[in-house]
Amino acid sequence: MSQLSTTAKRAGWRFASSLPALFGVLVFTFLLMRVLPGDPAVFFASGPSAGKEEIEMIRQQMGLDKPVPEQLVRYLGDIGSGNLGRSLTTGQPVLADLKSRLPASLELTFMALLIALLTAIPLGVAAALRQGSWIDHVVRFICALGVCVPTFVSGLLLIYAFYYLLGIAPDPTGRVDIFTSQPPLVTGFLLIDFAVAGDWEGWRAAASQLVLPAFTMALFVVAPLARITRAAMLASLGSDFVRTARSLGLPPRKVIVTYALRNALLPVLTIAGIVFSTMLGANVLVEKVFSWPGVASYALDALLASDYAPVQGFVLLMASIFVVVNLTVDVLYGIADPRVSVE
Amino acid sequence: MTMAEGGPLLAIEDLHVTFSTRRGLVEAVRGVSFSVAAGETLGVVGESGSGKSVTAFAVTRLLDASGRVSQGRIRFGGEDITKASSKQLRALHGAAISMIFQNPRGALNPIRTVGQQIADALSAHERISAGEGRARALDLLKAVLIRDPEQRLDAYPHELSGGMCQRVMIAMAIACAPKLLIADEPTTGLDVTTQKTVMDLLSKITAERGMAMILITHDLGLASRYCQRVCVMEQGKVVEEAQPLSLFSAPQHAYTRRLVAASPTATSTIADLAPETLSPHPEEAASAAVSKDAPAISESPGASFETRSSIAPQDEGSGETEKRKRPSxxxxxxxxxxxxxxxxxxxxxxxxVSFLIRAGESLGLVGESGSGKSTISRLVCRLIDASEGEILFDGQAIGTLPARDFHRSPLRKDIQIVFQDPTDSLNPRFNAFDCIAHPLRRLLGMKDGAALTARVSECAERAGLPSGLLERFPHQLSGGQKARVGIARAIACRPRLLILDEPTAALDVSVQAVILQLLDRLRREDDLALLFVSHDLNVVRMMCERTVVMQNGAIVEQGESLALFGAPQTDYARTLLEAVLHLGGPTAR
Known part of the structure; x- marks a missing residue:
């Protein structure tokens, strides 16, 4: 019980201490958007022939004629009331856009992380157990390959092989093919929503759409995860407590899994948190290649259109997710490692 | 396993262990033979690098991947186990032979409760249910006399003290009733009173259960108190084997004699420990000349021993400390x-806490871990700030200046410190020369040039560091050499007060003897005042004119060392003194 309360206290403290950083991100992106080249008022004027008055009117509508500090205060007030502004390209409120697109990105990222962990941890463990053997070298090669091939290249290669050549993957556009009807919205995660609706046909369709982009993303992050698993595993295999376990004649499986691996997973957990946040923001290339309707491609489109509000909303979203992920990792770490909660 | 009737439980015959390193094969154990009878306690003593731990790990076949038994036999219960398969070994481990390690906290899995770990040890050799495992783990915790065993079952290692962790380790080791227990430095790093309770427990348990024990230690006092027979190892060989009484009262081999001499006893003086050799030791000098990248394994004043009897009592040696009573x-x-x-x-x-140090005086600060002695040394050295109280140095209040600004004070060079860990207290990217020159550059503003070089060489020479070693980096130096670099650095600015925080805790006894002599000589030459922090009471008694005994952050007793050690006034000081082990064992006293 006391461990639960200390964990909760620590999580609360961490959350509170990250609020100033969130505020800083807010102000920074706001200012950044204002110094970027390109005038949104010009961009959204009815056409190249639009007169000065029309542009001026749009500017007034958008509040761009006010001094920057006032714009900032208004912006902060809006965010406080949950209004992230309206996207000029989609015409929808940014909050609604992000809400509808975030599940797509999250589902893809979670799946990719899951695949990456399921691949990287066994690889890392195998490499550590047979250090210097051919397995170790093969793992190193796979990691190098994963890092050096850019995601859009590996994504296109996978599409070429599995869609074009072999024909086993579905058309790489979007989350479901056009013949499948969307499930009733529950969580926004298609795999869950289809399962809730009991539509297993649709579930298979969504899953098969997800496989290629998820593998593409996973390929990119297998390397750091496998390397950290290997290093942590080597350290814990060489530790005194593993030697103790051996000296007591514990079965090899128990020594490797319960004693060595469980300790080695602690640093992996930290890295997985970082990798997750990075993936979520950096998967814009994958989303583009697979026409995935996620938040990253949405933000990129908005940026190219000098559409400030979605970009600010996206950055704020990413910062919040980063905070939440860190918090989660922290709590998990506190549960996994009893030493942390003491401090 | 059939036991040959009457034969020894464990017989090691001509054991050789080699390690493959980057510099080729290194033979760590070179033809060791000894045997242990059922129920017997054998001590294996020696300094670091003597191969005593490697021998133990060879017996349990827990050597690093790079090490292997290259020759010889290890018979357990009559059967050679050097060729045993990993499956056979697993049956032996824990059930027939088990081990207790140094650093008990590290030897336990940090993220598993103590109860689970003991149950793991049990279930490795028996099929038992979870509930049964818990019940038997509780019984074992009771057997190792842990307080509140029910609550400790669910505790994690970091929630227990070092002594308690070692008790848990013992519980795990005896869980499956092995016939042989190998204890590798089981009490190194524990407080002297904890050491006593842990060793008493070990000897009680082995006696009750008829277990044989091999006690591996660098501490001759420990071996003489708890073992029936003692083997002395040096550089991978057993050089002498005898009963403790005869071994320590009349050592036959030169190495044993030197080891016995170097071990501080209740009556020895600094000069008794080893012949004071001025600056470089023959072997240190030799190692400097030979292998540039090989850290010297042995540090012993080796060859010089043979001449010891002829040098005999040196004039400035014996009783020096007592002679120099400070005039009031x-x-x-x-x-x-x-x-x-x-x-x-x-x-x-x-x-x-209040105490005084007069110019040129040496004050000892003793107490168990957590008594606050290291904190005091850091406070006095002005590395951390006090919450309350005054520190007057030479009449000036230095406690008021924040620790982070103290390096600008002209008094910084007058108060210097030598840290406990000779390795961690040296910058790994600085060679010995730069380490020693650093305070000269920073505090005295000396620029590179002949003057600086001369000053560094002088300091190194005074600390007994051969000038050939000045170009080396810390990892290329042995423990004793690193300690000398630390001392040379501390005396470089000619301080008036030198703080020594367990300066010899990480060193072998023979090296400790030489370093203690060096410190004593430096003190006399420079009229240096010392604040000597140590857990080793014998060392403090020899080094210090006055001693302060601390417990839980407060002073419980202070006074002249002679009087304090002769007739302690408080119970705590008495308990501390009684826990000190003396050579020759109980029978010799």
């Missing part, structure tokens, strides 16, 4: 008044 007019150098150090959450590390 000697000016005060350091005055500590009502010092308090509080940490967050109400932890009081130092509670209302």
């Amino acid at each position: 007019g000697t000016p005060l150098l350091l005055e500590v008044q009502n010092l308090v150090k509080r940490y967050d959450r109400g932890v009081v590390a130092v509670n209302d």
Whole structure:
């Protein structure tokens, strides 16, 4: 019980201490958007022939004629009331856009992380157990390959092989093919929503759409995860407590899994948190290649259109997710490692 | 396993163990033979690098991947186990032979409760249910006399003290009733009173259960107190084997004689420990000349021993400390008044401590871990700030200046410190020369040039560091050489007060003997005042004119060392002194 309360206290403290950083991100992106080249008022004027008055009117509508500090205060007030502004390209409120697109990105990222962990941890463990053997070298090669091939290249290669050549993957556009009807919205995660609706046909369709982009993303992050698993595993295999376990004649499986691996997973957990946040923001290339309707491609489109509000909303979203992920990792770490909660 | 009737439980015959390293094969154990009878306790003593731990790990076949038994036999219960398969070994481990390690906290899995780990040890050799495992783990915790065993079952290792962790380790080791227990430095790093309780427990358990024990230790006192027979190892060989009484009262081999001499006893003086050799030791000098990248394994004053009897009592040696009673007019150098150090959450590390050090005097600070002695050394050295109280150095209040600005004070060079860990206290990217020159550059503003080089060489020479070693980096030096670099650095600015925080705790006894002599000589030459922090009471008694005994952050007793050690006034000081082991064992006293 006391461990639960200390964990909760620590999580609360961490959350509170990250609020100033969130505020800083807010102000920074706001200012950044204002110094970027390109005038949104010009961009959204009815056409190249639009007169000065029309542009001026749009500017007034958008509040761009006010001094920057006032714009900032208004912006902060809006965010406080949950209004992230309206996207000029989609015409929808940014909050609604992000809400509808975030599940797509999250589902893809979670799946990719899951695949990456399921691949990287066994690889890392195998490499550590047979250090210097051919397995170790093969793992190193796979990691190098994963890092050096850019995601859009590996994504296109996978599409070429599995869609074009072999024909086993579905058309790489979007989350479901056009013949499948969307499930009733529950969580926004298609795999869950289809399962809730009991539509297993649709579930298979969504899953098969997800496989290629998820593998593409996973390929990119297998390397750091496998390397950290290997290093942590080597350290814990060489530790005194593993030697103790051996000296007591514990079965090899128990020594490797319960004693060595469980300790080695602690640093992996930290890295997985970082990798997750990075993936979520950096998967814009994958989303583009697979026409995935996620938040990253949405933000990129908005940026190219000098559409400030979605970009600010996206950055704020990413910062919040980063905070939440860190918090989660922290709590998990506190549960996994009893030493942390003491401090 | 059939036991040959009457034969020894364990017989090691001509054991050789080699390690493959980057510099080729290194033979760590070179033809060791000894045997242990059922129920017997055998001591294996030697200094670091003597191969005693490697021998133990060869018996349990837990050597690193790079090490292997290259020759010889290890018979357990009559059967050679050097060729045993990993499956056979697993059956032996824990059930027939088990081990206890140094650093008990590290030897336990940090993220598994103590109860689970003991149950793991049980279920490795028996099929038992979870409930049964828990019940038997509780019985074992009771057997190792842990307080509140029910609550300890669910505790994690970091929640237990070092002594308690070692008890848990013992519980795991005896869980499946092995016939042989190998204890590798089981009490190194534990407080002297904890050492006593843990060793008493071990000897009680082995006696009750008829287990044989091999006690591996660098501490001759420990071996003589608890073992029936002792093997002395040096450089991978057993050089002498005898009963403790005859071994320590009449050592036959030169190495044993030197080891016995170097071990501080209740009556020895600094000069007794080893012949004082001025600056470089033959072997240190030799190692400097030979292998540039190989850290010297042995540090022993080796060859010089043979001439020891002829040098005999040196004039400035014996009784030096007692002779130099400070006349009462000697000016005060350091005055500590009502010092308090509080940490967050109400932890009081130092509670209302006052003491004096006169110019050229040496004051010992003793106590168990957590008594606040290291905190005091850092406070006096002005590395951390006190919460309350005054520190007067030479009449000036230095406690008021924040620790982070103290390096600008002209008094910084007058107060220097030698740290406990000779390795971690040296910058790994600085060679010995730069380490020693650093304070000269920073505090005295000396520029590179002949003057600096001369000063560094002089300091190195005074600390007994051969000039050939000045170009080396810390990892290329042995433990004793690193300690010398640390001392040379501390005396470089010619301080008036030298703080020594367990300066020899990480060193072998023979090296400790030489370093202690060096410190004593430096003190006399420079009229240096010492604040000597140590857990080793014998060392403090030899080195210090006055001693302060601390417990839980407060001073429990202070006075002249002779009087204090002869007739301690408080119970705590008496308990501490009684826990000190003396050579020759109980029978010899």
